[in-house]
Amino acid sequence: MTLREEIERRRTFAIISHPDAGKTTLTEKLLLFGGAIHVAGAVKSNKIKKGATSDFMEIERQRGISVATSVMGFEYGGCKINILDTPGHQDFAEDTYRTLTAVDSVIIVIDGAKGVETQTRKLMEVCRMRKTPVMVFINKLDRPCKDPFDLLDEVESELKIKVRPLAFPISDGPTFKGVYNLYENNLSLFTSDERQTASGHVEVTLNSPELDGYIRPFTTRLREDLDLVEGVYEPFEREAYLRGELAPVFFGSAINNFGVRELLECFIRIAPSPRPSRTEQREIDPYEEKMTGFIFKIHANMDPNHRDRIAFMKICSGRFERGRNYLHVPSGKSMKFSSPTAFMAEKKSVIDEAFPGDIVGLHDTGNFKIGDTFTEGEKLKFTGIPSFSPELFRYIENGDPQKFKQLAKGIDQLMDEGVAQLFTSKMNGRKIIGTVGALQFEVIQYRLEHEYNAICKWEPIQIYKACWIQSDNQAQLEDFRKRKYNSLALDKHGREVFLADTSYALAMAQEKFPDIRFYFTSEF
Structure with a gap:
């Protein structure tokens, strides 16, 4: 593949939300659809001792919350997808803010019963500042939720962004039947009782005579709701989404695999491939031949047995190659990396090359700090990677x-x-x-x-x-x-x-x- 083709098939995004909205569960299900894992670990379940793939630190498993951003990459539908699962808890907000500098788009998860919460508003402010494209996934529809139209109004007013539903729920709570996909005009119903795997959905169109058999007694209501959606909301415009002015909205239940496939299918079609990055000196275009990248996170003890430190580098342009010399701009030294890694949370595999949008792990003996730049010789400093004053x-x-x-x-x-x-x-x-x-x-x-x-x-x-x-x-x-x-x-x-x-x-x-x-x- 050419450099341009590799870049255009990359999708790097963060999943952000208020604590407990189901962010880590959604990450698990996306990985499940991508074939990266075969059975999802219920994050807080004591019956399943696995724990979530993205919560790999011991303290995260005990508390059932994410305290560090984890990176996971997988292939789906011809695209290379890089997910960054961020901590929702406000005490770890700084890690999340920095992660947002390394992504090209964001999926915001909202709890359907609670609506938009404080932390979500703060994170949206950061996305707005950076004009990051945003998609919204309204989760937990398997429980009693607010009315879908009220939720859409709340997202518009609280997050100050126009919305357009691309999927719509059929009821909620115990009578939840599935979601109607407005982007592809078909209905997804999940009949599988095996909820930890991604199987068992049937598809019918809105005018099909079998529809009533699947979703009775909600057929009339669904048709009325969809008429209202078409009447109230303007047609989806990808350009407005890419400018960060319009948020497509999906509904579902991540824990039960409802609505996740619709989100993923639409995401790979409309989400942006890597975008230009800003440095103090100039704007970096991802299609430039020369490699540039910056460190946005350092994690000590990814593997407690080896006491290793990993620096997470986002590739911004060119092609990163294993064993090749790169300039570490702050120290002025030339460095090469014999075992750069790709991630699946704490599992690492050595890679030979990486492209813009990819996150590469570099072994660090204490030389690097957050914000450091690597180039093929040019002295650049990436901007917008802050450390906030502690409180x-x-x-x-x-x-x-x-x-x-x-x-x-x-x-x-x-x-x-x-x-x-x-x-x-x-x-x-x-x-x-x-x-x-x-x-x-x-x-x-x-x-x-x-x-x-x-x-x-x-x-x-x-x-x-x-x-x-x-x-x-x-x-x-x-x-x-x-x-x-x-x-x-x-x-x-x-x-x-x-x-x-x-x-x-x-x-x-x-x-x-x-x-x-x-x-x-x-x-x-």
């Missing part, structure tokens, strides 16, 4: 004096993942961890103990906000350093950070030192 802070202390080295190594590696940030106080050298959510502290403590054999203790500290500081007025900067010595720290990369203990202290500092710039994300 919660605690001192981290060693719980076992004999494990000092293990703790230092563990903190160092986990902070590189970007899940939390490390600050070292200038006054007393104590280490402070800052996160965007309280659950992160539990995750860090758990992973230090189980992956690094180190015990940590947390101590409270009063900090309102961490902000990075810079100034061209050297005298004012020195004065600030003397007056605020007790509140200054260094981040992991040696940059100066002001740890304001109250909102008042921050406001006064900004007022009294007008020549100092205070930054609330690390991208400056």
Whole structure:
């Protein structure tokens, strides 16, 4: 295949939602249709001890939630599909925000009973900022749900995007019969009792005499609903979807395999192949001959037996080849990778080449950080991969004096993942961890103990906000350093950070030192 053909058959997208809307279950079912797995693991079921394919960290299996983005690739219908399953919990939002920089489109999952929830709104803001095309999957129709038209109105008003249903449900809850596919004008009814596999659907058209036999007593209502859809919503326009102005909507029940095939079939037809990426220097077109890519995530201990770190690199242009030299722009060094990997959550396989849209795992010994760029020689820096200012802070202390080295190594590696940030106080050298959510502290403590054999203790500290500081007025900067010595720290990369203990202290500092710039994300 030519480079152009390889790029055009790629679909890289993230699945995002509020916690518990069924995002990980939908991921499982998409993998099932793609033949990547043969039986789905029920995420929270105690009967099936497998756990979800995408939740591979021990703590994720115990809690039944996703705490890290996982990457899965499979082939379907002639397309190479890369799914990034993101954490829904707001305490892990930063991982999700960064993941959205590496995808070309997004599927938002909404719980049909609860409608649009807080976290969904926040994530939609990020998609809108980046003009990312969005599809909506309204899930859990096997349970009593809100009226489909009310749900469509809610999506429009809450997510501030026009919608167009491309599938429509036939009833909900115990009487749920299936979905009518408006994109292909046929009806999918699932008669299979074996709900963990993707088999058993029948297709009939709207005017077919057998229809009544399948969906009685909902035949008349379905026809009326579909007339209303055609009357109220404008015809689907792919260009508006690609501009991020229109969201196609699908209904279904991921756990029971209803409506998932319709979503996948339509997705591979309308979703965009890799799009241009922005760097500080210029726009990168995916069809350029030369390879460029950036690291959007680092995961320590993908395999706890080997203590390995994997950097996730999104290929933005050209062809990535195993064993070939590439420039690591921040260090200026040339590097080659003997075993770059493709992912199926924690399962990895070595690949010889990758194309724009693919996510490649690079073994990392501690040289890489989030946002690093690889090229064939050109000095580029990709933009829009932020680290947000943390909102919660605690001192981290060693719980076992004999494990000092293990703790230092563990903190160092986990902070590189970007899940939390490390600050070292200038006054007393104590280490402070800052996160965007309280659950992160539990995750860090758990992973230090189980992956690094180190015990940590947390101590409270009063900090309102961490902000990075810079100034061209050297005298004012020195004065600030003397007056605020007790509140200054260094981040992991040696940059100066002001740890304001109250909102008042921050406001006064900004007022009294007008020549100092205070930054609330690390991208400056």
